[in-house]
Amino acid sequence: MEIQELKVKASQIRMDLLTIIHRAKTGHTGGSLSNTDILTALYYEIMNIDPANSKWEDRDRFIASKGHSVESLWCVLADRGFFPREELETYSQFGTRLIGHPNNKVPGIEMNTGALGHGLPISVGMALAAKRDGRSYRVFCLMGDGEQAEGSNWEAAMAGAHYKLDNLVGIIDRNRLQISGSTEEVMGLEPLDEKWAAFGWNVVSINGNDMEELLQAFRAVPEVPGKPTLIMANTTKGKGVSFAENVPAWHHHVPNDEELALALSELSASIEELTQKGQVQ
Amino acid sequence: MNKIPNRQVICDTLLELAKDDRDIMVLASDSRGSAAMAPFANTFPEQFVEVGIAEQNLVGMAAGLAHSGKKPFVTSPACFLSMRSIEQIKVDVAYSRTNVKLIGISGGVSYGALGMSHHSVQDIAVARAIPGLAIVLPADRHETKKLTEALVKYDGGVYVRIGRNPVEDVYESDDYPFEIGKAVIVQEGSDITIIAAGETVRVALDAAQALAESGVSARVINMHTIKPLDEEAIIAAARETGRIITVEEHSIYGGLGAAVAEVVVQHHPVPMKVLGIPDEPAIAGKSAEVFRHYGLTGDNIKQVAFELINK
Numbered sequence: 001m002e003i004q005e006l007k008v009k010a011s012q013i014r015m016d017l018l019t020i021i022h023r024a025k026t027g028h029t030g031g032s033l034s035n036t037d038i039l040t041a042l043y044y045e046i047m048n049i050d051p052a053n054s055k056w057e058d059r060d061r062f063i064a065s066k067g068h069s070v071e072s073l074w075c076v077l078a079d080r081g082f083f084p085r086e087e088l089e090t091y092s093q094f095g096t097r098l099i100g101h102p103n104n105k106v107p108g109i110e111m112n113t114g115a116l117g118h119g120l121p122i123s124v125g126m127a128l129a130a131k132r133d134g135r136s137y138r139v140f141c142l143m144g145d146g147e148q149a150e151g152s153n154w155e156a157a158m159a160g161a162h163y164k165l166d167n168l169v170g171i172i173d174r175n176r177l178q179i180s181g182s183t184e185e186v187m188g189l190e191p192l193d194e195k196w197a198a199f200g201w202n203v204v205s206i207n208g209n210d211m212e213e214l215l216q217a218f219r220a221v222p223e224v225p226g227k228p229t230l231i232m233a234n235t236t237k238g239k240g241v242s243f244a245e246n247v248p249a250w251h252h253h254v255p256n257d258e259e260l261a262l263a264l265s266e267l268s269a270s271i272e273e274l275t276q277k278g279q280v281q
Numbered sequence: 282m283n284k285i286p287n288r289q290v291i292c293d294t295l296l297e298l299a300k301d302d303r304d305i306m307v308l309a310s311d312s313r314g315s316a317a318m319a320p321f322a323n324t325f326p327e328q329f330v331e332v333g334i335a336e337q338n339l340v341g342m343a344a345g346l347a348h349s350g351k352k353p354f355v356t357s358p359a360c361f362l363s364m365r366s367i368e369q370i371k372v373d374v375a376y377s378r379t380n381v382k383l384i385g386i387s388g389g390v391s392y393g394a395l396g397m398s399h400h401s402v403q404d405i406a407v408a409r410a411i412p413g414l415a416i417v418l419p420a421d422r423h424e425t426k427k428l429t430e431a432l433v434k435y436d437g438g439v440y441v442r443i444g445r446n447p448v449e450d451v452y453e454s455d456d457y458p459f460e461i462g463k464a465v466i467v468q469e470g471s472d473i474t475i476i477a478a479g480e481t482v483r484v485a486l487d488a489a490q491a492l493a494e495s496g497v498s499a500r501v502i503n504m505h506t507i508k509p510l511d512e513e514a515i516i517a518a519a520r521e522t523g524r525i526i527t528v529e530e531h532s533i534y535g536g537l538g539a540a541v542a543e544v545v546v547q548h549h550p551v552p553m554k555v556l557g558i559p560d561e562p563a564i565a566g567k568s569a570e571v572f573r574h575y576g577l578t579g580d581n582i583k584q585v586a587f588e589l590i591n592k
């Protein structure tokens with residue numbers, strides 16, 4: 001896909017996720033909006049996947065360790081054709097398989113996540129299996145920054161470097177907010193990139209809401225043979241919706257009717273702007 | 282309908298008590314909002330500790346604080362507190378006999394459609410297996426207040442499990458005797474006994490009411506303390522009413538029903554039925570929908586009671 005198209009796609013995904021959260025009256029709005037560009041880059045451009053054959057052996061693997069941001073993932077998977085779009089309407093309803101966290105009953109989901117700090121150890125296992133089996137697939141693991149306080153991440157970080165897993169890509173959605181406020185107030189993380197580097201990872205810092213930078217970083221992997229890569233994706237929580245950006249309460253705030261209307265109009269304005277630019281070029 | 286969730290009652294009560302007791306401390310793992318503890322954090326910043334999303338460290342630090350004379354109250358979602366930190370609970374709290382109160386919030390299926398990772402329906406089973414750890418599930422806001430006061434005085438590890446939303450009152454006021462380890466008969470009855478804990482006490486009372494309308498006299502026991510278990514109350518119920526139903530927001534394995542059954546078979550065997558969540562990841566939905574799906578309702582309990590009585 002062209003960069004322009006990817007940007008439009010990300011805005012459409014944002015509109016979809018706001019709509020399902022509004023409808024279900026539950027969801028993790030802020031973190032889903034912040035990682036939408038990352039998912040868009042991965043699922044439409046970077047990852048080697050086949051929605052019609054979701055268990056294809058050589059597919060790239062994606063693990064949403066920050067499982068609470070599942071709404072963006074449900075919308076991406078539906079749009080990529082892993083399951084029918086209409087099913088999005090069942091999100092969080094009684095008896096649904098589209099629950100509030102990734103659920104591997106759904107095609108495209110590798111593992112059940114939701115308890116933070118599980119994704120990276122699982123991903124290390126998958127990447128190690130690829131190495132042992134001589135397969136070329138890669139494993140992408142998306143983590144939260146607040147999630148970095150779980151010790152299991154650092155145990156996995158050690159193992160990833162120890163086993164020289166250059167087919168493993170950790171991504172941190174560095175939006176600098178968690179539930180109770182800013183990460184640096186709740187439990188300071190800085191210098192976060194130096195910590196990952198000290199654990200033996202190749203660290204790349206980018207603007208995680210910038211499609212060009214995302215594609216460039218992902219395409220360069222593996223940059224350093226024998227080292228796993230950590231992409232420090234500096235993002236804005238609530239990205240794309242002016243009144244939700246950088247507001248901690250939007251972690252799990254649900255838009256009311258007016259807020260939804262306003263958010264959708266902001267996002268469709270951004271799509272219009274992008275498409276006009278596209279025509280001029 | 283009561284609008285105050287139990288988690289807020291714990292915060293309000295601790296706010297009151299902490300004024301005169303500077304050793305009371307509250308610890309949270311990015312969970313002060315979910316635990317309704319923000320007012321405590323703001324009022325007593327020196328008695329509040331934030332550890333970030335790190336439940337193992339949360340309980341380990343609490344044990345260290347308790348070892349140094351503090352009275353730590355750990356507040357975290359029941360699912361993570363009971364499972365992620367279980368080794369710290371076993372070794373640093375129970376085995377080492379430190380005075381740590383573990384408050385598991387949003388327990389059972391309160392997290393609704395967030396799914397198995399967030400449901401806490403194995404916590405009682407896990408906690409029961411740990412020697413020296415008390416387990417308490419308060420039934421409503423009045424009992425939560427009395428429990429919180431009792432916890433401050435109780436020396437030792439306690440796991441408390443509460444839900445997320447406000448629950449309908451079981452008691453009219455907090456004017457009744459509450460003691461950790463002592464069951465409360467909330468309704469006298471002679472034909473059958475329904476034993477419940479936490480939010481299912483209200484459901485058991487609804488069932489007893491429906492049964493009364495059909496001429497069946499049901500005793501309802503609020504077994505707020507699952508460990509140490511009030512065996513006497515259970516044996517008396519078996520002897521005097523001949524049949525027992527247990528109702529719990531927990532797996533049918535290892536929880537209240539299992540604990541009661543262990544006493545019943547060893548002391549006074551009578552027909553029993555254990556109602557709870559079957560051995561499967563609970564279905565997604567609001568907690569009321571999940572309760573209905575698994576028959577944790579007054580109507581279904583009434584049905585089950587008839588079946589037991591006519592056996």
Ligand SMILES: Cc1ncc(C[n+]2csc(CCOP(=O)(O)OP(=O)(O)O)c2C)c(N)n1
Nearest residue numbers: 031114115116144145146147177178179311
């Ligand atoms: C083990 C565990 N503890 C606590 C939670 C509850 N929880 C869900 S999201 C969240 C905050 C996550 O913050 P962050 O990782 O920064 O994600 P983001 O800001 O991108 O949403 C918490 C504490 C959880 N899901 N798992």
